[in-house]
Amino acid sequence: MLLDDPSAEFHDFFERHYAELGRLSSLLTGEADAADDLAADALVALWQRWDRLREAEHPLAYARGVVANLARERIRSATRERRRVALFWSRGAQPAPGPDVAAVVDVRAALDRLPFRKRACVVLRHAFDLSEKDTARALGISVGTVKSQTAKGLAELERVLGVQAARDMATERGSR
Incomplete structure (x- = not known):
């Protein structure tokens, strides 16, 4: 591959930062199982914008931001789901x-x-x-x-x- 090939550049970025992004998502969500999924989702989002991001000054900062946003959404979604389940199954006020x-x-x-x-x-x-x-x-x-x-x-x-x-x-x- 050519040195300035966007695919090669992204592959290099992926190899250098995937584990770190996975660890970040794991620490932010508290879900080790979701870490790889969130890191992969973030990298897919980066790949879709790689033509612009490859010229950016701090693509890793952007990637961390994407992971943080995905983690925040995952937490919010899980919280909403727990509330729906609790509401559905609640049989009155029970002391916690x-x-x-x-x-x-x-x-x-x-x-x-x-x-x-x-x-x-x-x-x-x-x-x-x-x-x-x-x-x-x-x-x-x-x-x-x-x-x-x-x-x-x-x-x-x-x-x-x-x-x-x-x-x-x-x-x-x-x-x-």
């Missing part, structure tokens, strides 16, 4: 059991509790070691929003996990 604090020791479970934007900022900043600017670009938000959402997300993780566990998570930047 309180949270099992002892079971909330896993960072993954704590991340799942964060609202999407906070989770996305924490994951991109600390699990993927992106700068605030790159995180803002990937999510389509301002750097200031990244700073505040990351700080608030880490504060919530500290409340759930305890101060030391949250600090350990923040210092393990990109070690996975």
Whole structure:
């Protein structure tokens, strides 16, 4: 293939970034099974626009944004489905059991509790070691929003996990 062949360029992009995009979708959705599907869907969307994206300054940031949007939609869809099922099967108000604090020791479970934007900022900043600017670009938000959402997300993780566990998570930047 020629060096400037769009198919070859996309194939190279795919090979370099598919695993990372899968890991990002897994961390954002909390569903390891859906990770490959979301990464593949994002890459299909990129391929459809590759003629424009290949000239872009940051195609990976765009890809991360596509994954984040697909993950957000998957979460919203699952939430709507759970509400429909709960409404259909509910037989009146039943008290919900309180949270099992002892079971909330896993960072993954704590991340799942964060609202999407906070989770996305924490994951991109600390699990993927992106700068605030790159995180803002990937999510389509301002750097200031990244700073505040990351700080608030880490504060919530500290409340759930305890101060030391949250600090350990923040210092393990990109070690996975």
